[in-house]
Amino acid sequence: MLDPKLFRTQLDEVAKGLSKRGYQLDVERLRALEDTRKVVQVECENLQQERNTRSKNIGKAKAQGQDIAPLLAEVDNLKKALSEAEEKLAAVQTEFNDIVESVPNLLADEVPEGKSEDDNVEVSKWGEPRSFDFEVKDHVDVGAELGGLDFETAGKITGSRFAVMTGSIARMHRALIQFMLNTHTGEHGYSEIYVPYIVNKDSLFGTGQLPKFEEDLFKLRDDRDLYLIPTAEVPVTNVMRDEIVDEAALPVKFACHSPCFRSEAGSYGRDTRGMIRQHQFEKVELVQFVKPDNSAAALEELTGHAELILQQLGLPYRKVILCGGDIGFSSTKTYDLEVWLPSQKTYREISSCSSFGEFQARRMKARFRNAETGKPELLHTVNGSGLAIGRTLVAILENYQQADGSLEIPAVLQPYMNGQTSIAAASK
RNA sequence: GGUGGGGUGGCUGAGUGGUCGAAAGCGGCGGUCUUGAAAACCGUUGAGGGUUUAUCCCCUCCUAGGGUUCAAAUCCCUACCCCACCGCCA
Numbered sequence: 011m012l013d014p015k016l017f018r019t020q021l022d023e024v025a026k027g028l029s030k031r032g033y034q035l036d037v038e039r040l041r042a043l044e045d046t047r048k049v050v051q052v053e054c055e056n057l058q059q060e061r062n063t064r065s066k067n068i069g070k071a072k073a074q075g076q077d078i079a080p081l082l083a084e085v086d087n088l089k090k091a092l093s094e095a096e097e098k099l100a101a102v103q104t105e106f107n108d109i110v111e112s113v114p115n116l117l118a119d120e121v122p123e124g125k126s127e128d129d130n131v132e133v134s135k136w137g138e139p140r141s142f143d144f145e146v147k148d149h150v151d152v153g154a155e156l157g158g159l160d161f162e163t164a165g166k167i168t169g170s171r172f173a174v175m176t177g178s179i180a181r182m183h184r185a186l187i188q189f190m191l192n193t194h195t196g197e198h199g200y201s202e203i204y205v206p207y208i209v210n211k212d213s214l215f216g217t218g219q220l221p222k223f224e225e226d227l228f229k230l231r232d233d234r235d236l237y238l239i240p241t242a243e244v245p246v247t248n249v250m251r252d253e254i255v256d257e258a259a260l261p262v263k264f265a266c267h268s269p270c271f272r273s274e275a276g277s278y279g280r281d282t283r284g285m286i287r288q289h290q291f292e293k294v295e296l297v298q299f300v301k302p303d304n305s306a307a308a309l310e311e312l313t314g315h316a317e318l319i320l321q322q323l324g325l326p327y328r329k330v331i332l333c334g335g336d337i338g339f340s341s342t343k344t345y346d347l348e349v350w351l352p353s354q355k356t357y358r359e360i361s362s363c364s365s366f367g368e369f370q371a372r373r374m375k376a377r378f379r380n381a382e383t384g385k386p387e388l389l390h391t392v393n394g395s396g397l398a399i400g401r402t403l404v405a406i407l408e409n410y411q412q413a414d415g416s417l418e419i420p421a422v423l424q425p426y427m428n429g430q431t432s433i434a435a436a437s438k
Numbered sequence: 439g440g441u442g443g444g445g446u447g448g449c450u451g452a453g454u455g456g457u458c459g460a461a462a463g464c465g466g467c468g469g470u471c472u473u474g475a476a477a478a479c480c481g482u483u484g485a486g487g488g489u490u491u492a493u494c495c496c497c498u499c500c501u502a503g504g505g506u507u508c509a510a511a512u513c514c515c516u517a518c519c520c521c522a523c524c525g526c527c528a
């Protein structure tokens with residue numbers, strides 16, 4: 011959420027900034043609301059003041075044993091005027107808030123102009139895509155040959171966009187989680203954290219999934235308004251909701267493995283084959299809470315942490331900065347890491363690292379106490395995938411496939427797989 | 439699932455319906471003392487918003503949402519959460 015003051019004092023600048031996203035702010039409506047808000051609020055507060063002083067006087071008079079009947083008569087019509095004013099004010103504020111809460115974050119200067127993912131700008135590239143001297147299979151076929159990657163059984167158990175893994179593939183899937191968590195906690199200074207996978211509306215509002223993106227979520231059929239998490243970002247970031255932490259405690263850095271559940275509404279035709287786009291997938295998420303001055307550096311650092319995983323796995327990737335038209339609602343700047351998929355001869359998203367400025371913190375009331383001033387200030391949040399496990403598995407299956415149908419296991423994963431160096435093709 | 443007790447400021451914890459935004463303690467900040475520190479002592483210290491050049495002043499907030507009242511932290515209803523005991527249970 012943007013600072014409501016910005017809508018009062020710099021409305022046109024805000025509108026201009028948002029236009030880089032292709033977002034059109036209803037300037038006229040906001041200006042009109044603000045004008046009436048001012049008048050109504052002053053009126054309302056004046057009436058409240060009058061009620062307060064009169065009530066106090068009644069109290070005093072009563073304490074002195076005086077007759078309060080005339081005082082009560084005076085206050086009679088005040089009550090009605092006040093409740094009318096309060097209702098009017100509430101209506102104006104509700105409409106103002108509804109608009110403000112649905113406005114996306116302003117973008118960092120360096121975010122490029124653009125309308126779609128085609129306009130994202132490559133920042134860097136790492137690794138050389140391997141050249142194959144045999145016909146490259148996609149991960150579904152590689153998995154089929156190895157055995158242990160089964161979409162039909164998942165379809166029977168549940169439906170489309172789910173997978174069943176068994177044997178060495180299931181184990182490698184788990185090994186990826188362990189490897190990533192150990193790296194981030196052991197070498198990058200993150201604390202491991204375990205959180206609920208079901209969250210309430212306040213949490214989803216805090217990170218920005220609600221109120222605008224409910225259709226992307228799985229909602230529990232229950233009268234408590236609970237949802238499955240679409241990413242660990244939601245529970246982990248909301249750890250700080252309604253908190254004021256000591257400045258000395260910052261930065262707070264969490265690494266969290268969790269499953270993620272996404273309805274994928276509106277992506278019916280896309281990535282229907284394989285496990286690129288699933289309703290359920292695992293992810294190791296990195297979340298940082300930092301002082302405002304440090305958030306830009308923190309985004310670079312965190313992105314680097316995710317990149318290191320790709321490098322250690324020997325997976326070629328590129329880093330792109332998302333353009334104004336493709337960047338997420340809450341983000342002020344986002345880098346996507348895209349891994350090379352030989353079967354598609356292209357780079358596909360495997361991590362998304364974003365800086366949110368104070369946007370999420372304001373929604374969550376997540377603050378730190380400035381040691382110098384003693385005053386609470388909004389902290390900044392930064393997060394990113396480090397990495398998406400399912401897609402990492404896809405990338406390994408494709409990039410490490412062998413001519414004989416076997417799979418080489420990346421060296422860094424071997425300790426997590428009992429020293430196993432390859433997975434043989436299933437005997438037919 | 440049953441019964442009972444609670445949710446108050448950064449934290450702990452008082453609070454007969456009427457100067458209660460709220461005692462006290464801890465913590466924080468400033469000071470005295472000290473070579474320095476600790477201890478002790480003195481003072482200070484909630485959050486959000488409105489108005490204002492600024493000071494002042496004003497409003498809101500004691501889990502949330504309703505209600506009663508001239509007046510609610512305090513009374514009533516609902517929801518959520520926490521604690522204790524019982525039952526069930528991974």
